[in-house]
Each structure stands twice: as C-alpha cells, then as structure tokens.
Amino acid sequence: MEWNRILLVAALLIAGLLVAGCVSEDAPAVPDATPAPTAAPAPEELRIATTTSLYDTGLLDHLGPAFEKKYNAKLLIVSAGTGKALEYGQRGDVDVMMVHDRAREDTFIADGDGVDRRVIAYNYFVIVGPESDPAGIRGTEPEEAFQTLMTEGKAGTPGVVFVSRGDSSGTHAKEKAIWKAAGYDYATDVQNSGDWYVEAGTGMGATLVMANEKEAYTLSDIGTFLAYKGDLQLVPIVDSGDILLNVYSTMLINPEKHAGIDTELGKAWINYLISDDVQQEIATFGVAEYGEPLFFAASGKWVLMGVPEAEVTSPVV
Structure with a gap:
C-alpha cells in the first residue's frame, strides 16, 4: 500500500513537469512591464x-x-x-x-x-589709447578729441595713430558720426588722410588687439574693451559725451x-x-x-x- 502511494506521487510529479514544459514552450512570452524610454525630440x-x-x-x-x-x-x-x-x-x-x-x-x-x-x-563707446596719450586728448569731448587726432595725426606727431574698425559695423558707424559731428566728411577728409589712420576691417576684439600692437587709439564699446582689458596695455582716454551712447x-x-x-x-x-x-x-x-x-x-x-x-x-x- 505504501509502495503504491509512492508510485502515485511520483507519477503526479512527472505529469506536472510535463505540463509545465508544454506551457513554457507554447505560451506567449510575458511582455516587459517597463516601457522602453522615448527618445527626446531633437532641439x-x-x-x-x-x-x-x-x-x-x-x-x-x-x-x-x-x-x-x-x-x-x-x-x-x-x-x-x-x-x-x-x-x-x-x-x-x-x-x-x-x-x-x-x-x-x-x-x-x-x-x-x-x-x-x-x-x-x-552701454557707452570709449576712445582708448596708450597711457602716455601722445595726442593729448584725455578728458576732452569726443568731437574735440577727433579734431585733435586729425590735426596731430596729419602733422606726423610721434605715436598718434588711430585704428578704425573700417568694416561697416555699428561701431564704425558711430565713429563716422563722431567725425561728422567734429566737422569732417569721412570719405573725403578722413579716409586716405595719411598713415596715421588705419582701417582694420576686423571685429571689435581683433581691432583692439591691433590697436594695442600699434600703441594706437581706437573707438570701442566699453563692454568689449573690458572683456579684453586683461590682454591690453590700452586705457580709456575719452569716456564721456552724449554721442558715445551705444x-x-x-x-x-x-x-x-x-x-x-x-x-x-x-x-x-x-x-x-x-x-x-x-x-x-x-x-x-x-x-x-x-x-x-x-x-x-x-x-x-x-x-x-x-x-x-x-x-x-x-x-x-
């Protein structure tokens, strides 16, 4: 009787394993409960x-x-x-x-x-130049400063060089406005007026670097000047006047x-x-x-x- 009971249990276990094997083989796979991440839209x-x-x-x-x-x-x-x-x-x-x-x-x-x-x-534009200020324009109005730069530059005064953006930029437009306010026609009086006047044709940062290398004056917005100040020997020479508003x-x-x-x-x-x-x-x-x-x-x-x-x-x- 005991032996029959053992055989019955063994038969039930074998049947269970066979059924489990069939279910595992034929049943569809259970889907992953975690959804796949959605790709972020391109910026x-x-x-x-x-x-x-x-x-x-x-x-x-x-x-x-x-x-x-x-x-x-x-x-x-x-x-x-x-x-x-x-x-x-x-x-x-x-x-x-x-x-x-x-x-x-x-x-x-x-x-x-x-x-x-x-x-x-x-912000404001500023005329920057060498600390020694060879043209002697420190503290003057922008229009007067440009008049002096023209006079001293054309006279060949040592150290008087002005580097212009010369690139039709907003800064270049402001420079031309100051020349006009100072009484000059830019095309006839300023351009080609001598070696003292240099047109860089570059951006503000590059123009500041060129002016620094030449120990020259230039017109800059104060923001770019401050950003480059650590690499320059140039200093603000003329920094006040209504026309300098930017x-x-x-x-x-x-x-x-x-x-x-x-x-x-x-x-x-x-x-x-x-x-x-x-x-x-x-x-x-x-x-x-x-x-x-x-x-x-x-x-x-x-x-x-x-x-x-x-x-x-x-x-x-």
Whole structure:
C-alpha cells in the first residue's frame, strides 16, 4: 500500500513537469512591464546674427544655455559687423537680428525685412589709447578729441595713430558720426588722410588687439574693451559725451517677406531677453570678473535712450 502511494506521487510529479514544459514552450512570452524610454525630440534651431561687439563680450554664451534648456533649442550664432549682420537678415538667412545702429535698423524695418524691434541693453563707446596719450586728448569731448587726432595725426606727431574698425559695423558707424559731428566728411577728409589712420576691417576684439600692437587709439564699446582689458596695455582716454551712447536691440526677421523664419522661437528669444530676470542678468554681467557691468539693462532706461517704452518692455506676441 505504501509502495503504491509512492508510485502515485511520483507519477503526479512527472505529469506536472510535463505540463509545465508544454506551457513554457507554447505560451506567449510575458511582455516587459517597463516601457522602453522615448527618445527626446531633437532641439529646434534658432539662427541669430549678432554684432562682434556684442558677441565678443561673452554675453550670449552666458544667457544662451538657460534659454536652450527651457525651450529645447539650439542657438546658431553668427557674429559680424552690423552691416554684414543686416545682410544676413536681408537674405532671410537668420531668424533674429541683434545689432546697434539705430539708423540702419530703421531702414531695415522700413524695407520690410525686420519686425518687433526691442531694445535689450545699452552701454557707452570709449576712445582708448596708450597711457602716455601722445595726442593729448584725455578728458576732452569726443568731437574735440577727433579734431585733435586729425590735426596731430596729419602733422606726423610721434605715436598718434588711430585704428578704425573700417568694416561697416555699428561701431564704425558711430565713429563716422563722431567725425561728422567734429566737422569732417569721412570719405573725403578722413579716409586716405595719411598713415596715421588705419582701417582694420576686423571685429571689435581683433581691432583692439591691433590697436594695442600699434600703441594706437581706437573707438570701442566699453563692454568689449573690458572683456579684453586683461590682454591690453590700452586705457580709456575719452569716456564721456552724449554721442558715445551705444544702444543694442534685437528684432525678428519678417516672416511675411522671408520664408522659413522660426517665428515662434524667435519671439520666445526676444521675450526672454527683455524679461525681468534676464534684464537683471544683463545688468550684473561682468561685475564679478571686471568690477563693473559690461552693459546696462534697458528696462527703466528707455527715456535716457530716446526710444519708445513699448520698444523696451512690451512682450512680442
């Protein structure tokens, strides 16, 4: 009887193993309960043309990462003089423009190439030169300083050399405006006026380096000068005067004239730049490293800059 019981149990165990084997072989595989990770969407690209005097300061490198993270975007930035940057916009090669030459910006908008201009920051131009100041212009008004540079340069006074951007940039436009205010015609009186006047045809950083090598004077925005100051022997010689005001703005390339403009991301970038938090970032940029800001925030200073408040504080919709 006991032996029969043992045989019965053994038979049941063998039958169970056979059934289990059949189920394991024929049953569909149990799906993995953990879903496969979804690939993140590729970042959307925003094409920006900016001036070298803005780019060389490192401001966009400072502001860009937070925007890219927030909007899953990638900023494609090309820097050039304002004239060249505006050409990119006229061809529709970029989505957003960042420049500092109000007269040409107004023309750009009037021609239908740009819309939604907003002022984002301002600082000042400065005439820098050798500490010894061979032309003797320290502390004078910008217009008087240029008159003296012309006189001493043409007279061959030792050490009096002026290096111009010479690249149709916003800084070059400001230089020509100062020459005009000083009573000179740029094309006939300044260009080709002698070896003392050198046209570099380069961006702001490279022009500062050239002026430093020649121990010469040049006109620079204060932001780029401070960013390069550690590698220069040049010092500010003339740093006050209403004509030295330098206003930076941004605008969207007109999507009604140029196809393929990323309007939504472009508007997001402009609104990001004029937001309170980013305006505060702009106002403090450079303080820790240089002891003073490279730019002033546009918000709240629109009267000083002579622009409508809507061009400073109104979000683009």
